[in-house]
Amino acid sequence: MxxxxxxxxxxxxxxxxxxxxxxxxxxxxxxxxxxxxxxxxxxxxxxxxxxxxxxxxxxxxxxxxxxxxxxxxxxxxxxxxxxxxxxxxxxxxxxxxxxxxxxxxxxxxxxxxxxxxxxxxxxxxxxxxxxxANPAEDGSGILQFEHLVLKEGYRGVRFNPNIWPSGQKITNEIGKAFFSRAGELGVPVGLMCAKVLNYDPAGISFHLSEIEELCSKFPSTSVILDHMGFCKPPM
Structure with a gap:
């Protein structure tokens, strides 16, 4: 969703x-x-x-x-x-x-x-x-996430594709495990869809297929598109 x-x-x-x-x-x-x-x-x-x-x-x-x-x-x-x-x-x-x-x-x-x-x-x-979300390949970020939610009371988690390991997508194994665990905990995932950290308004188009894949595989996980997905309305 x-x-x-x-x-x-x-x-x-x-x-x-x-x-x-x-x-x-x-x-x-x-x-x-x-x-x-x-x-x-x-x-x-x-x-x-x-x-x-x-x-x-x-x-x-x-x-x-x-x-x-x-x-x-x-x-x-x-x-x-x-x-x-x-x-x-x-x-x-x-x-x-x-x-x-x-x-x-x-x-x-x-x-x-x-x-x-x-x-x-x-x-x-x-x-x-x-x-x-810390996408560390050793899974330590997922343990930190669980601690922040279960012990410290955090209510959401942000995915920022720009801080994923170089050349990897948010649909990698860590991304899928994170996304799945968020759904299990009832924690919505906020997606920062900027292309790079200069907040390109076309950013969502670079990640749309990844978002669709995660939502299809884990339908119980709620998704929030941060900054309205950085969509640029037609002029």
């Missing part, structure tokens, strides 16, 4: 709502806020719209320069050009009246999830997490 990234929040929040309330039914509808979805209770006639919650379905955080030098190092070659720590994110969310967000593991820390895990634990009422 494939859906857009805007639907990720409702899928992830349904089994364990970010904003718990007895009898709550989660809904999803589009929002004018960039990359945001509106989650809330099914309203009865006359109920105020303030009962709805605004949830950003795709954000990143990375360490400050000080944190990176002391505890959370950047991955070589992916040092950020702008600040983006959790306190900055929370400030922006407050200014924009956003109640919660899905944090996707950033490329700046590659497979070191310590910073995001700390942020999720520090602000459990604000954030849920999506980890980054």
């Amino acid at each position: 494939a859906v857009s990234s805007a639907a990720l929040a409702s899928h992830l929040l349904a089994p364990k709502p970010l904003f718990p309330s007895p009898g709550r039914k989660l809904l999803l509808r589009s929002s004018g806020r960039r990359r945001a979805s509106t989650i809330g209770m099914e309203l009865e006639p006359g109920k105020p719209s303030s009962q709805f919650k605004a949830v950003d379905s795709h954000v990143h955080v990375w360490a400050s320069r000080e944190e990176a030098s002391e505890r959370y190092p950047y991955f070589p070659g992916h040092e950020p050009s702008l600040p983006g720590d959790s306190e900055i994110l929370l400030k922006c969310m407050g200014e924009a009246n956003v109640d919660g967000a899905l944090i996707v593991q950033p490329i700046n820390h590659m497979f070191d999830h310590d910073l995001v895990t700390r942020t999720l634990k520090k602000h459990p009422s604000k954030f849920i997490g999506c980890c980054l």
